[in-house]
Amino acid sequence: MKVRKLSLPFSSEMISSLIQGDKILLDGTLYTSRDLAHTRLVELMRAGQPSPIPLDEGALFYCGPSPVPPGKVCGAIGPTTSARMDRFTPFLLEHGLKVIIGKGDRSPEVCDAIRKHGAVYLVATGGISALLSRCVVSRETFLWPKLGAEAVYRYVVQDFPCYVAIV
Amino acid sequence: MKTAQRLLSDALIQEKVIEAIGKIFCDREPHAQELLTKALNSETDELARDILDDIIDNAALAREERLPLCQDTGLLVVFARLGVDVRLEICLRDTLEQAAAIAWQKYYMRDSIAPDPLRGQLDECEDIRSESDARLPIVLHLEQVPGDGLSLDLALKGGGAENMSALRMFNPSAKVEEIVEFVVDTVVNAGGRPCPPVIVGVGIGGDFELSAILAKRALFTDSDERGTCYRELEKDILRRINERGRGVMGLAGRNTALEVRILTAPCHIASLPVAVNLDCHAHRHIRVEI
Ligand code: SF4
Numbered sequence: 001m002k003v004r005k006l007s008l009p010f011s012s013e014m015i016s017s018l019i020q021g022d023k024i025l026l027d028g029t030l031y032t033s034r035d036l037a038h039t040r041l042v043e044l045m046r047a048g049q050p051s052p053i054p055l056d057e058g059a060l061f062y063c064g065p066s067p068v069p070p071g072k073v074c075g076a077i078g079p080t081t082s083a084r085m086d087r088f089t090p091f092l093l094e095h096g097l098k099v100i101i102g103k104g105d106r107s108p109e110v111c112d113a114i115r116k117h118g119a120v121y122l123v124a125t126g127g128i129s130a131l132l133s134r135c136v137v138s139r140e141t142f143l144w145p146k147l148g149a150e151a152v153y154r155y156v157v158q159d160f161p162c163y164v165a166i167v
Numbered sequence: 168m169k170t171a172q173r174l175l176s177d178a179l180i181q182e183k184v185i186e187a188i189g190k191i192f193c194d195r196e197p198h199a200q201e202l203l204t205k206a207l208n209s210e211t212d213e214l215a216r217d218i219l220d221d222i223i224d225n226a227a228l229a230r231e232e233r234l235p236l237c238q239d240t241g242l243l244v245v246f247a248r249l250g251v252d253v254r255l256e257i258c259l260r261d262t263l264e265q266a267a268a269i270a271w272q273k274y275y276m277r278d279s280i281a282p283d284p285l286r287g288q289l290d291e292c293e294d295i296r297s298e299s300d301a302r303l304p305i306v307l308h309l310e311q312v313p314g315d316g317l318s319l320d321l322a323l324k325g326g327g328a329e330n331m332s333a334l335r336m337f338n339p340s341a342k343v344e345e346i347v348e349f350v351v352d353t354v355v356n357a358g359g360r361p362c363p364p365v366i367v368g369v370g371i372g373g374d375f376e377l378s379a380i381l382a383k384r385a386l387f388t389d390s391d392e393r394g395t396c397y398r399e400l401e402k403d404i405l406r407r408i409n410e411r412g413r414g415v416m417g418l419a420g421r422n423t424a425l426e427v428r429i430l431t432a433p434c435h436i437a438s439l440p441v442a443v444n445l446d447c448h449a450h451r452h453i454r455v456e457i
Contacts, residue, residue: 001213021214021419036286066238066277075275076238081327081360103327104360104417125416126327126362127237127449128221130193130229149238149277161221163214163418 018167026160029058036150038088055097062102064149074139076129079103086110093117114166121166135160172254173315181266188270191451193229199450202425215420237449240276241323243267243305252315264302320387323451331357337439353443354408359417362447364425370442373432378440385428386446397429
């Protein structure tokens with residue numbers, strides 16, 4: 001297992017140098033999005049609007065964080081099951097999405113689309129929220145605060161551990 | 168002759184439940200922690216070992232920092248055994264749902280409960296809980312037992328593992344082998360989605376819903392509570408799951424499952440329901456005796 005320290009955004013050359021099973025310590029910006037935010041995002045884009053999330057800049061992180069306790073930078077974070085977002089992923093990849101972080105298998109269709117668009121799917125470990133929250137440098141609510149845990153949050157992370165699953 | 172009844176106050180039960188949630192939101196059940204350490208010692212794959220290290224270290228850090236083990240702080244599932252000689256002030260569900268709401272606020276846990284399962288898609292049904300509602304919906308299984316105690320088995324059940332559950336109504340002439348295959352396939356096909364290594368609860372018998380309840384209940388048991396009858400079968404299923412090599416987080420290694428736990432109940436001669444319910448490595452379970 002090779003461990004690589006990498007910064008977002010990823011260039012195409014960088015993505016094509018990744019090997020399944022590599023461990024990545026990731027620096028950069030993550031935008032959280034899960035079921036409801038995906039539904040909204042894709043509805044907006046299908047209606048012809050540009051994506052309010054800069055899809056090619058950071059990584060899309062399937063995550064519904066827990067509230068921030070007083071005195072902390074963030075609450076608990078971690079990946080949720082990616083397969084639930086499979087229905088939206090090929091469309092987002094067509095619109096520039098390059099780096100996805102979640103957990104669990106993807107459908108064959110999503111695997112193909114990830115490869116076709118030169119993107120990468122990274123798996124983060126579920127249930128290690130205390131460790132992951134240590135990697136968070138800053139956190140802000142980015143979109144749709146009313147959605148609570150399902151809103152889009154913007155995290156800047158450092159040395160965020162994940163593994164290359166599909167590339 | 169009438170026996171004296173023991174009064175258990177709403178306040179006392181709430182206090183114990185809030186305290187118990189305060190333990191498990193940031194720490195897994197000790198036996199599961201031991202099983203993970205054993206898994207790490209037996210694991211030879213480098214990537215799997217790397218993840219197991221993090222899973223084990225996370226619990227120590229979470230406990231110390233009072234941060235959730237996992238951002239999915241789950242749904243509160245309670246198996247309650249209420250002594251017949253106990254008198255309660257208000258219904259147990261009211262007490263527990265109020266305690267849950269307080270605990271969730273107190274420990275900064277994620278409110279993961281959608282009041283409307285269809286998320287407000289139908290115009291008639293709103294997906295909002297009123298701000299003034301001082302209760303958090305839970306799942307409660309209540310049974311009466313002799314005595315004047317109240318025993319509560321609590322779990323914070325995450326969605327990822329729960330979603331990989333399965334139930335099949337087998338033909339009663341089905342061979343044990345068919346059931347084993349069903350359980351093994353359910354766990355293996357779940358891949359990384361339930362955050363393996365998982366604990367596998369299996370319910371055999373009863374009827375449709377009882378088999379599912381047994382599968383969930385099995386997750387709360389230790390081997391003494393389950394008896395010896397199915398012990399070999401549990402071991403056999405565990406071995407066969409881990410041989411298939413989906414591994415830690417569905418990525419690598421041979422530790423897909425930590426334990427298989429089977430509970431059974433008598434069933435109709437025409438039926439053979441089998442249910443599988445998974446719990447992730449977070450395994451936030453605790454027993455409260457009052
Ligand atoms: S399955 Fe368990 S460890 Fe994984 S995200 Fe859900 S609650 Fe957390």
